[in-house]
Amino acid sequence: MAELKEARDAARYHIAPEGKTVLNVRRLNLFYGKKQALFGVDLDVYKGEVLALIGPSGCGKSTFLRTLNRLNDLIDGVRIEGEVLWHGENIYGEGQDLIEIRKRIGMVFQRPNPFPLSIYDNIAYGPRIHGIKDRKRLDEIVERSLTQAALWDEVKDRLHASALGLSGGQQQRLVIARVLAVEPEIVLMDEPTSALDPISTSRIEELIGMLKKRYTIVIVTHNMQQAARISDRTAFFLNGYLIEVAPTPVLFQTPQKKETEDYITGRFG
Amino acid sequence: MNAKIADRIATAVFVLIALLLVFILVGLVGYLMWRGLPHISWHFLTSPPAFSEAGGGIGPQLFNSIYVLFLTMLLTVPIGVGGGIFLAEYAGDGWLTRFLRSAIEVLSSLPSIVVGLFGLLVFVQYTGWGYTILGGALALMLFNLPLMVRTSEEAIRSVPRDQKEASLALGVSHWRTITSVLLPSALPGIVTGAILTAGRAFGEAAALMFTAGMSSSRVDFTDWNPFSPLSPLNPMRSGETLAVNIWKVSSEGLVPDAREIAAGASALLVIVVLVFNLLARFLSRWLYKKMTASSS
Known part of the structure; x- marks a missing residue:
């Protein structure tokens, strides 16, 4: 029990073991025009964990995820206050290299979105643009990434066939492999299984379990069982506020806030 | 009236409209072919027009049409696609963008004869070039640019957002996202825009009468140095196109077979536009496959 209490305190007061956080979000406010969508969010992401973000639709969890690789920059009229520290440096600070940030903080989307290219070219797309021309190295990267994404055995005989011929679940693993090919440190996942059937979903969940040995994963999910199955810690968002964050079993068994309890017991959302 | 009958009537009306469209197209093209095809021969396609006797051809005009089209596309496609990229990807929603959009709209609704007169003032008189193929191509570029910009913009915008993200x-x-993801996916749409543009350019007469001129200068088809004055490739010579020739021959032609020449040239014009359409469609499909399928 002492261990559990320590973990909970660590989560609640953002005390991570020395040198163990990769992202520190501080007082993050986000506005779409005049409408505020995130209110003073403080959250740390620990190295090598799977952090699940849950909450009802429109609670800001996806918006929050997209601030972590600055993908909200694309949307007109978005304004951000506060800091997102990545190894101590604010990614919204002046002179930050957006390309390096997005390479090292990769993202997997809700709908599988392979490019209309071959399987091989989908994986090689990122490394090629980042300057790797050598065919042998590209071959290695493609094999390594597909193996890590548990797709290699299924596609090794048709690497040069179109990626659009794969099933939805295979496409989603391909997209994960494409992210791994540029060697990220953190992988953001925005409801990666919500467009998939149950079997494909469980394969992606298994994959996430394997990936966390090498990568830090922040995953938005609609599905509380999924969060419970795969994540180390869970953060609950509501109406743009981070209500509570705790180790997953703690959050689900003994939530501290009434809103969290109402949500996980199914009283709303 | 009950819903079932209303539905039937509506279906019948739409089928009739569709049939009418097909009938007009088939009738028009059929009539042109019936009138013009018998007159098309190798001699007709390759020999220069005659002054007063029968039996002249449209060789230089055909060449001029293709050459003007080529120069027009050379100018229109890069600028048009560039404008489309700007509007789809870089222009925000400020007053400048709105102004630009309305400018493009006004430009696209200008009658071609007005564009021709503008060309006469600028590319013929102000520059002192006289009637030139280059002036004609520039006028056609002004005329076609709005269409090219708009179709490119739409093609780029229609690429799913998640591809870009x-x-x-x-x-x-x-920029690399634009060149390696957006443009390849938008290519079929851009090529369709280019086909529309090319079809309009090939058939255009009014904008060319006062810019490329209504006479074809004497050309020597053995001289392909673009700087030599007799070369067909010299863009600074006057060059009457097929469409202008049809108008001239049927309105003020002195040759006794003026009507046959106009009919033959019209049929030829339609055939070339059709062939060009099919070729461009094939090209677009081929390019799309080449740019999206495997690299090895």
Whole structure:
């Protein structure tokens, strides 16, 4: 029990073991025009964990995820206050290299979105643009990434066939492999299984379990069982506020806030 | 009236409209072919027009049409696609963008004869070039640019947003995302825009009468140095196109077979536009496959 209490305190007061956080979000406010969508969010992401973000639709969890690789920059009229520290440096600070940030903080989307290219070219797309021309190295990267994404055995005989011929679940693993090919440190996942059937979903969940040995994963999910199955810690968002964050079993068994309890017991959302 | 009958009537009306469209197209093209095809021969396609006797051809005009079209596309496609990229990807929603959009709209609704007169003032008189193929191509570029910009913009915008985000999220810059994800996917749409533009350019007469001129200068088809004054490739010579020739021959032609020449040239014009359409469609499909399928 002492261990559990320590973990909970660590989560609640953002005390991570020395040198163990990769992202520190501080007082993050986000506005779409005049409408505020995130209110003073403080959250740390620990190295090598799977952090699940849950909450009802429109609670800001996806918006929050997209601030972590600055993908909200694309949307007109978005304004951000506060800091997102990545190894101590604010990614919204002046002179930050957006390309390096997005390479090292990769993202997997809700709908599988392979490019209309071959399987091989989908994986090689990122490394090629980042300057790797050598065919042998590209071959290695493609094999390594597909193996890590548990797709290699299924596609090794048709690497040069179109990626659009794969099933939805295979496409989603391909997209994960494409992210791994540029060697990220953190992988953001925005409801990666919500467009998939149950079997494909469980394969992606298994994959996430394997990936966390090498990568830090922040995953938005609609599905509380999924969060419970795969994540180390869970953060609950509501109406743009981070209500509570705790180790997953703690959050689900003994939530501290009434809103969290109402949500996980199914009283709303 | 009950819903079933209303539905039937509506279906019948739409089928009739569709049939009417097909009938007009088939009738028009059929009539042109019936009138014109018998007159088309190798001699007709390759020999220069006669002054007063029967039996002249449209060789130089055909060449001029293709050459003007080529120069027009050379100018229109890069600028048009560039404008489309700007509007779809870089222009925000400010007053400048709105102004630009209305400018493009006004430009696209200008009658071609007005564009021709503008060309006469600028590319013929102000520059002192006289009637030139280059002036004609520039006038046609002004005429076609709005269409090209708009179709390119729409083609780029129609690429699914998640494709663009996937590329950006891999740490690929905006520009590389445009060239390696957006443009290949938008290519079929852009080629369709280019076909529309080319069809309009090939058939255009009014904008060319006062810019490329209504006479074809004497050309020597053995001299392909673009700087030599007799070369067909010299863009600074006057060059009557097929469409202008049809108008001239049927309104003020002195040759006794003027009507046959006009009919033959009209049929030829339609055939070339059709062939061009099919070729461009094939090209677009081929390019799309080449740019999207495997690299090895």
